[in-house]
Amino acid sequence: MTSTSHHRLLGLLVPCVLTACAGAPQRPAHPPQVKPPEPVVSDVDVRPKMLRAAPPEDFWAGMRESFALPGCSADPAVMSWARTYTRNPARFEQQVNEVLPLIVYAHKSAMQHGVAGEFALLPWVESQYRHVPGAKNRPAGMWQIMPQTAHTLGLRVEKNYDERLDIAVSTEAVMNMMRRYYDDLGDWRLVDVAYNAGEFGLKKKIDVHGTPPEEPAIPQLPMKANTREHLVKLMAISCVVRNPEKFNVHLPQQSLDDALQVVKVDNPQSLQTAARRSGLSMDDLREFNPAYRTTKGTIASSMLLPNSAAEQYRDAVSSGDNAPDAAVAEAAAPEITAPKSSTAKKAKADIAETTHRVGSGESLWTIARRHAVSVKQLMQWNDLHTQNVKPGQVLRLTASR
Secondary structure, X not given: OOHHHHHHHHHHHHHHHHHHHHHOOOOOOOOOXXXXXXXXXXXXXXXXXXXOOOOOOOHHHHHHHOOOOOOHHXXXXXXXXXXXXXXXXXXXXXXXXXXXXXXXXXXHHHHHHOOOXXXXXXXXXXXXXXXXXXXOOOOEOOOOEOHHHHHHHOOOEOOOEEHHHOHHHHHHHHHHHHHHHHHHHOOHHHHHHHHHHOXXXXXXXXXXXXXXXXXXXXXXXXOOHHHHXXXXXXXXXXXXXXXXXXXXXXXXXXXXXXXXXXXXXXXXXXXXXXXXXXXXOHHHHHHHOOOEOOOOOEXXXXXXXXHHHHHHHHHHHHOOOOOOHHHOOOOOXXXXXXXXXXXXXXXXXXXXXXXXXXXXXXXXXXXXXXXXXXXXXXXXXOOOOOOOOOOOOEEEOOOOO
């Protein structure tokens, strides 16, 4: 075959080969390896979550969430009374701090009974949380319960013991009554009116005038001026809790040492024994248990104590503390002298700021509350193994340097 023939043959074969290649299935090429973009993350905290300190629980925030009555703008009288309560912000804060354990205890009970949170503040309106000893046919206790109401609620009213002044028992009874009022009336405003003026009289007025609408916030039912003002005052103190900054007020926080709890008593014991075992003075013990009208009372089943005292009481009982009251002698604690100073004036100032001399009737608990520290801090700073202190003893109020 000549070279010319070869060229002609190649010319015919090349197109056929190209056509066959074009018709054959193509093997897919490997896709390019593209690295996905990394997400942009800012402010990463690489500490393990389980090691982070839990934020402190804000009692007041929880209380606000439980409110059900109209707020500060409900009526001009509400703001007027709120300003009256907080006219002296520092004094108001001190008053709240003094009764805070009672507010917290009442609110806990309200939540257990499904009662609007504002009603934990009702004793502020009734008595400023004071344990008023009722005279004949007069109201008594921080809830200001009348004798007839006490009988209806099943509270004992006796010469030497009055359950209207028992914080735990009376609070339980009042919250049960509040819940029953709401189940009957369906309006928390009317619950307050019923508490102040009586449920049966209120129902008669509703039968005549009908159920009041949501507006105006203060029901326009016929009622006495003091009953209307009672509701306004409850809304006013709640208004301050809702918006403390509006009144230049800082609400104090609850210390775990101060939280109140009911402590069961296995064997009847005198108030003196209970006070000694819990590390409280007689005055303090009766402050938490004011139903006992004399110091000769006997605790039969339970008593109310702050957490720190309850812990010491249980420790004393578990360690076999059965010594008679008269046989217990408290050893005098060594006094802590103030640091020397160049001038007597400065030394007195140092003592006033850093130490406290225990007075008659004082306990570690009351001293801690007065100086805004915890019982555990006082015990640590003063190397105390129990909460027992005696008059004349000098305590450090700060950590030693």
